[in-house]
Amino acid sequence: MSSSSDPTQERIPDPRATPTALDLGLYARADVGPRITGVEMVAIGVSVVWIGAVVFFGFGTSEEEDAGGGLSTLLSILAVILPLALIWVAAMAARTARALRQEAARLQASIDAMRAAYVEQQQRQSMEMKPDLVQKLDDLVAAQQAADTKLATFTSLRAVEPAEVRAAVPPVLSEADAAQPQPALAFVQEAVVEPISVADFIKALNFPENEHDKEGFRTLRRALEDRSTERLIRASQDVLTLLSQDGIYMDDLRPDRSKSEVWRRFAKGERGRPIAALGGIHDRSSLVLAAGRMRKDPVFRDAVHHFLRHFDRTFMEFEKNASDEEIAHLADTRTARAFMLLGRVTGTFD
Incomplete structure (x- = not known):
């Protein structure tokens, strides 16, 4: 009696069968x-x-x-x-x-x-x-910026309060307030605004990034309420507006970083060659345009001298309560860049 055929055995290919030709597609030889x-x-x-x-x-x-x-x-x-x-x-x-x-x-x-x-x-x-390449480039840029900051600044090791608590500039009383007897100060102190903190002071000197920077505008309004910094903010606004009329914008400038000890020497009254490193602006077109306007425009010249005078006074008070790292952050603001540019034009670092 014959057994039924297994269907799986019928699918086994015959090894003696001629193998099929490999389909090379486009690279196959043309048919004869x-x-x-x-x-x-x-x-x-x-x-x-x-x-x-x-x-x-x-x-x-x-x-x-x-x-x-x-x-x-x-x-x-x-x-x-x-x-x-x-x-x-x-x-x-x-x-x-x-x-x-x-x-x-x-x-x-x-x-x-x-x-x-x-x-x-x-x-x-x-x-x-x-994606990996972009991430690596971002990491390299961040590492380079961190290295530049560490090389240019030597962070103070003294124990200090947080920047949000410490006052950037001590409050300044007018001569009339100082002449008043002590009991009369009880009524004056209610109207006195607390001094602006170091962190807000640095943010205010950099000004808001754009019209949507709500935190920047809040900090700027806070700085304008402080009598110790209001004049510097106004003077900085004036010179930045005048410089923008000639196409000079602080965001386009890339100054060289200076050590915090050089800034401290400037706060202590040194001028000329010892603090020449502060003039880190090397954009030739901006220097030429600013110098030409200094010679021709008396309004611009008065605004520049007014700004430099208030920057000197305010920074002298700021340096007393600021750490080296905070000085480095202030040096990267738009106001500080304007000081570097105009300081070179007026010969402050010569």
Whole structure:
């Protein structure tokens, strides 16, 4: 009794079977066309016409053939064969040219496909590497900025209160308030505003970033309420507005960082070469424009001297309660950059 066939055994391929050809797609050789193409058909037709013409018209009379003998027969044969040979040579040349054109087109298509695949691979690799590369660049920039800050500043090690608590500039009483007897101060102290803190003072000197910077405007209003810093803020606003009329903006300037000890020497009254490092603005166009306006515009000149005078006074008081790191942050504000630029123009660092 015959057993039923197992369907799984029928799917096992025969090892003796001929393996299928590998599909190379575009890179496979072109299929061989028909052996007899239109070119050969034309050649065959022309050959038949030529032979028929030779048979129909002939090549001369029998008397001429007898007179010429074998030479005449040879010439007759050549006259028949040579045109046929030329016809088939032309046919083979046309067929070869057609094959070469097809091969050239196939090679060009292969090259285009390889170029497209290479470009796609490069774009894919660049897209895959881009997030990591951007992250590494951001880390490098942050590390460089941190290193520059550490090299340019030596943070004070003394125990100080937080910047949000310490006063940037001690309150200044007017001469009339100072002359009043002590009991009268009980009514005056209710109207006295608390001194602005170091952190708010630095933010105020940098001014708001844009019209949406609510915290910056809050800090600026707070600074304008403090009599010790209100004059410096006003003077800084004036010179920044005048400089912007000439296309000079503090955000475009990249000053060299100076050590905090140089700023402290400036606060203690040193001028000239010992504090030349504070003039870290090297933008030639900004210096030339500011210097030219200093010579021609008396309003600008008065505003600059008014600003430098208030910056000197305010910074002398600020330096007493500020750490080295806070001085470095103040040096990076727009007001401090204006001081560096105008200080070089007026010769403060010469």
